[in-house]
Structure formats: structure tokens, C-alpha cells
Amino acid sequence: MTAPSSTPASGPATLPGSADRSGDAPLLDVRGVRKAFGDHVVLDGVDLAVDAHRCVVLIGASGSGKSTLLRTVDLLEEVDDGVILLEGDDITDPRRDADADRARMGMVFQSFNLFPHMRVLDNVTLASRLVHRVPRRAAQERAREMLERVGLADRAGAFPDELSGGQQQRVAIARSLVHSPRLLLLDEVTSALDPELVGEVLDLLGELKAEGMTMVVATHEMGFARHVADEVCFLHAGRVHERGTPEQVLGSPRQPRTQEFLRRITGAGRA
Amino acid sequence: MTRPGWTPSPVQVDRLAYRRRQSVRSTAVAVASTAAVVAVAVLVLTSSPGWPRVRQSFLDPQVALESVPRVLEGLWLNVRIMVVAAVVILVVALALAIARTLRGPVFFPLRAAATAYVDIFRGLPLILVLLLVGFGLPGLRLQGIPTSAVVLGGLALVLTYSAYVAEVFRAGIESVHPSQVAAARSLGLSRGQTMRTVVLPQAVRRVVPPLLNDLVSLQKDSGLISILGAIDAVRAAQISTAQYANFTPYVVAGVLFVLLTIPLTRLTDALARRGGWAGATSGLAGAGELR
Numbered sequence: 001m002t003a004p005s006s007t008p009a010s011g012p013a014t015l016p017g018s019a020d021r022s023g024d025a026p027l028l029d030v031r032g033v034r035k036a037f038g039d040h041v042v043l044d045g046v047d048l049a050v051d052a053h054r055c056v057v058l059i060g061a062s063g064s065g066k067s068t069l070l071r072t073v074d075l076l077e078e079v080d081d082g083v084i085l086l087e088g089d090d091i092t093d094p095r096r097d098a099d100a101d102r103a104r105m106g107m108v109f110q111s112f113n114l115f116p117h118m119r120v121l122d123n124v125t126l127a128s129r130l131v132h133r134v135p136r137r138a139a140q141e142r143a144r145e146m147l148e149r150v151g152l153a154d155r156a157g158a159f160p161d162e163l164s165g166g167q168q169q170r171v172a173i174a175r176s177l178v179h180s181p182r183l184l185l186l187d188e189v190t191s192a193l194d195p196e197l198v199g200e201v202l203d204l205l206g207e208l209k210a211e212g213m214t215m216v217v218a219t220h221e222m223g224f225a226r227h228v229a230d231e232v233c234f235l236h237a238g239r240v241h242e243r244g245t246p247e248q249v250l251g252s253p254r255q256p257r258t259q260e261f262l263r264r265i266t267g268a269g270r271a
Numbered sequence: 272m273t274r275p276g277w278t279p280s281p282v283q284v285d286r287l288a289y290r291r292r293q294s295v296r297s298t299a300v301a302v303a304s305t306a307a308v309v310a311v312a313v314l315v316l317t318s319s320p321g322w323p324r325v326r327q328s329f330l331d332p333q334v335a336l337e338s339v340p341r342v343l344e345g346l347w348l349n350v351r352i353m354v355v356a357a358v359v360i361l362v363v364a365l366a367l368a369i370a371r372t373l374r375g376p377v378f379f380p381l382r383a384a385a386t387a388y389v390d391i392f393r394g395l396p397l398i399l400v401l402l403l404v405g406f407g408l409p410g411l412r413l414q415g416i417p418t419s420a421v422v423l424g425g426l427a428l429v430l431t432y433s434a435y436v437a438e439v440f441r442a443g444i445e446s447v448h449p450s451q452v453a454a455a456r457s458l459g460l461s462r463g464q465t466m467r468t469v470v471l472p473q474a475v476r477r478v479v480p481p482l483l484n485d486l487v488s489l490q491k492d493s494g495l496i497s498i499l500g501a502i503d504a505v506r507a508a509q510i511s512t513a514q515y516a517n518f519t520p521y522v523v524a525g526v527l528f529v530l531l532t533i534p535l536t537r538l539t540d541a542l543a544r545r546g547g548w549a550g551a552t553s554g555l556a557g558a559g560e561l562r
């Protein structure tokens with residue numbers, strides 16, 4: 001059971017190049033990020049700060065830009081304006097090595113996006129071997145540890161389409177954790193799963209949070225938001241429209257838009 | 272198929288009996304209709320007024336037997352050209368396909384050159400490329416340019432087929448969902464690493480059936496290099512034809528070419544079915560398993 005990232009016990013002082021360099025600065029700092037597709041402005045000046053070991057949940061209507069925000073943070077989309085700081089480094093700076101910055105973060109997708117032509121073990125070791133230049137044996141050892149961590153050590157030799165959806169998503173999480181990311185980005189990682197499989201993935205995320213992983217999670221699972229999140233951000237009209245603790249945002253939202261959104265999704269049968 | 276404790280219900284017994292009757296009936300119909308078609312074809316052919324002369328000049332068993340070794344020798348050249356050309360084509364085509372997917376202004380010249388190449392050589396009839404390369408290149412009298420008809424013919428095949436096969440590869444590359452690229456890049460893989468380890472392996476797997484299809488076609492078109500004077504199967508047949516004053520060697524060459532391509536065609540079908548790609552299944556399989 002190795003913690004994928006710094007556990008609180010290990011302390012910031014022992015982490016190379018971590019937050020202590022910039023004092024109490026947040027691990028992730030999104031400032032005024034703007035992103036449009038053609039004329040369609042999706043992010044219109046988003047500010048979002050995430051401290052180390054915290055879990056921030058993004059909620060908002062379909063099309064409100066949750067995925068786009070996560071993708072811009074992971075440098076899978078280029079921002080039109082604004083900056084994104086990761087541990088104090090401006091990762092939107094075009095002079096920086098984006099591949100190296102992406103390798104500092106882990107991302108898990110709604111549709112798993114496992115590589116179908118590779119066995120589970122190879123899916124998990126790919127980045128270690130190519131990006132981090134870990135020798136094969138060591139990479140496989142590490143990958144087996146990660147698979148053990150997500151409870152799938154016995155499926156290392158399977159191909160992704162031989163696994164259930166929940167198992168595939170757990171492999172995807174193992175894959176994103178294998179190189180000890182500083183930050184984990186999760187985009188509706190349970191919404192492609194059957195209800196009975198949602199639990200196994202959410203439990204895993206809860207454990208990661210308890211181990212000190214820093215996470216930004218887009219989700220429609222209000223139960224997860226309530227129990228695991230330190231902060232909930234409601235995205236609307238390209239901005240963070242309302243933010244606060246889960247009790248505050250989900251329990252007694254101040255903004256009429258937030259109230260309306262929550263009423264709609266609880267009305268649609270979500271608790 | 273009876274498990275202990277299970278006897279088929281009367282409905283199931285009735286269904287099985289019906290299916291058995293049906294399958295006997297359809298086999299009978301298939302055999303009868305095939306026999307009828309063949310009989311009519313043979314009848315029409317043999318009763319046509321010119322049949323005795325055609326049989327004599329195209330289907331002379333004696334000439335056929337005597338020309339086989341020579342045509343086979345020619346066919347061996349076709350096979351060798353085909354194999355060498357296929358390897359070169361796969362490499363060139365893959366490079367062209369990748370060049371066409373490169374993004375960014377730095378790669379514009381490469382991308383434009385690859386696009387122009389594909390446009391030109393897909394549009395040019397193979398026979399023109401053969402003539403231009405076969406007679407034009409040596410005409411330049413440049414140092415180091417080969418003059419052998421085999422090499423020039425092979426070059427023409429490579430030039431034309433690379434354009435087609437590049438398009439097959441490109442279609443494969445574009446069929447890989449962008450989310451696969453996103454997943455690879457999010458792990459920190461570079462553009463090139465993503466192409467090599469994630470996109471290409473999936474793309475190539477998907478295009479194996481159309482690639483084999485092009486290979487069959489290449490095997491057949493290798494016969495065209497005979498116009499440059501290389502002694503391949505077609506040319507050998509031509510020589511024998513002149514020698515015997517009889518066209519039978521052409522028929523021999525045709526039969527040998529077909530025999531050569533059938534295994535590849537069947538392999539293509541088999542792979543296509545296994546890959547769940549229905550476009551290449553031959554009519555023999557019928558209309559499908561579903562009722």
C-alpha cells in the first residue's frame with residue numbers, strides 16, 4: 001500500500017520542489033482562464049485554487065465546461081487567456097516542456113480510454129517505461145503494486161475489453177497513479193458505469209483522498225461530493241459561479257442559479 | 272446436447288425437425304441451381320459456332336502442358352517482385368501517411384509534399400507510370416539509374432501502390448479515437464511516442480484486411496511489367512504463344528495467377544471476419560447466420 005503521492009505524514013519538507021518553495025501557495029492555481037471553441041466561449045475567466053491534499057469537486061450543468069476546465073489544466077487544450085500554476089510553475093508558458101508537465105499530473109476519463117491493444121499490465125507500465133525511463137522489471141513491479149492497490153492484481157494479463165466497466169476504470173486510475181502524480185484530475189469517472197459498479201470506484205477515490213492525494217473531480221455524484229470533497233465549485237456561464245464547503249453549496253446555496261441546478265438534478269432522481 | 276434432467280419440449284423438437292428439413296431443402300436447391308447454371312454455360316459455350324476453333328487455339332492440352340514450366344518460371348519472377356515491392360510499399364506508405372498527419376507550420380513542406388505525391392500517383396494510370404519510369408528514367412542517362420526492366424517495373428509498382436496504401440494507413444490512423452491520444456498525452460507521452468505505441472498499433476490492426484486486398488491487387492498487377500520486357504509469367508506466355516502459334520499459354524498464365532491469389536483472398540476474408548469487418552466477406556458465406 002504505497003501512497004501514490006505524499007501522505008500528510010511524510011510532510012511537505014521532504015518533498016522535492018513542492019509547495020514549501022512558494023510558502024502556502026496552492027498546489028494548483030488557475031487564474032482567469034478563458035477558452036472558446038470558435039465563437040462559443042466555454043470558460044470565461046475561471047479562477048480556481050486547490051491546496052495540496054485537498055479534494056475539489058466541480059459541478060455544473062452539462063456543457064458548463066467541467067471537462068474543458070480539466071482538459072486545459074492537463075494541457076490537453078490550450079488556454080486562450082489566463083495562467084495555470086502547478087506548484088508555482090506557469091505550465092501554460094509555451095517555453096516549458098508540456099510533456100513533462102503533463103507527466104506531473106494524472107487524468108482519468110469518463111470513458112476509461114484504456115489502450116485496447118495492450119494488456120492491463122502494459123497499460124499501466126507504458127508511461128513508466130517511455131516517460132520516466134524506468135527499467136522494465138521495476139516498472140512492472142510498480143505496476144503490480146498499483147494494480148494490487150485497486151484490487152486487480154489478478155487481472156494484469158487481461159485485455160481491457162475482458163474487464164467490466166468498473167474494473168476498467170480502476171485500471172485507468174492505477175495507470176494514472178503509477179508515476180506518483182502531484183495532482184489527480186477525474187472527469188465524471190463513474191458516469192459510464194452501471195449503478196452497482198459506481199461504488200467500487202468512488203470508494204477507491206475516497207481512499208486516495210484519505211492518503212493525501214490532491215484531486216479535482218468533475219462529477220454528478222452529489223453523495224461523493226458531500227462525503228469526500230473539501231470544496232465544491234459550481235460552474236456556470238464560464239465561471240465559478242459559487243464555491244464553498246459541500247454543506248454550504250449543496251445544503252444551502254446562496255445563488256439562485258445553484259439552487260435551480262440542484263433542484264433540477266435532485267428532481268431527476270439524484271440524491 | 273441433452274443435459275441430464277432436460278428433455279426438449281415438443282416446441283423445440285418441432286423447431287429442430289423444421290430446421291433439419293429446411294437445411295436439407297436449401298442444400299438441394301443450391302446443388303440443383305449450381306448444376307443448372309454450369310450446364311447452361313457449358314451448353315452455350317460448346318454449341319456456339321466458333322467453339323471448335325476457340326477450343327483448339329485457347330485450350331490445347333498439349334500446348335498447355337508444354338508451356339507450364341516456362342510460365343511458372345516467369346511467375347516466380349512475379350512473386351519475387353511482388354514480395355520485395357510489398358515490403359518497400361509498406362514502409363514508404365507508412366511514412367507518407369504519418370507525414371500527412373503531422374501538424375504545425377514546421378512540417379508544412381513535408382505534409383504538402385506527401386499530399387501532392389498521393390494526389391498525383393493515385394490519379395495516374397499504372398500503365399502510364401510504368402511506361403514513363405521504364406522508358407523515361409533510363410532515357411535521362413544519369414549515372415546510377417538502373418536500366419533493368421525488373422527494377423524499373425518494380426519501382427513503378429512501388430510509386431503507384433505507395434499512394435494507395437498510404438491512404439489506407441491514413442484512414443486507419445484517423446479511425447483511432449482522439450480520446451486514445453488524449454489518454455496517452457495525459458500520461459506524458461510525446462507526440463511521437465503516442466503515434467508509435469498507441470495510434471499506429473491500433474491503426475495497422477484495423478487496416479489489415481484492406482491492405483491484404485491491395486496486396487492481391489499488386490500480385491496481379493505485377494504482370495504489367497511485362498510491357499517493359501521483363502520475362503515474367505505474362506511475357507513468358509506471350510513468347511510461348513508465338514512459338515506454338517496458339518493462345519493456350521495465356522490461359523495457363525491466367526489460371527496460375529488466379530491460383531496464386533486465391534490463398535491471399537481467402538486469408539483476407541478470414542481476417543476480416545475475425546476482425547468483425549464485414550465489407551470483405553465473399554458471397555460464399557451466404558446472407559449471414561441470422562434468420
Ligand SMILES: Nc1ncnc2c1ncn2[C@@H]1O[C@H](COP(=O)(O)OP(=O)(O)OP(=O)(O)O)[C@@H](O)[C@H]1O
Nearest residue numbers: 037040042060061062063064065066067068069188
Ligand atoms: N473540441 C471541441 N470543439 C468544439 N466545442 C467543444 C469542444 N469540446 C467541448 N466543446 C463545447 O464546450 C462546451 C463545454 O463542454 P464540456 O465537455 O467541457 O462540458 P461539461 O461540463 O463537461 O459537460 P458534461 O457534464 O456533459 O460532461 C460544450 O458546449 C461543448 O459542446
Ligand SMILES: [Mg+2]
Nearest residue numbers: 066067068188
Ligand atoms: Mg464532461
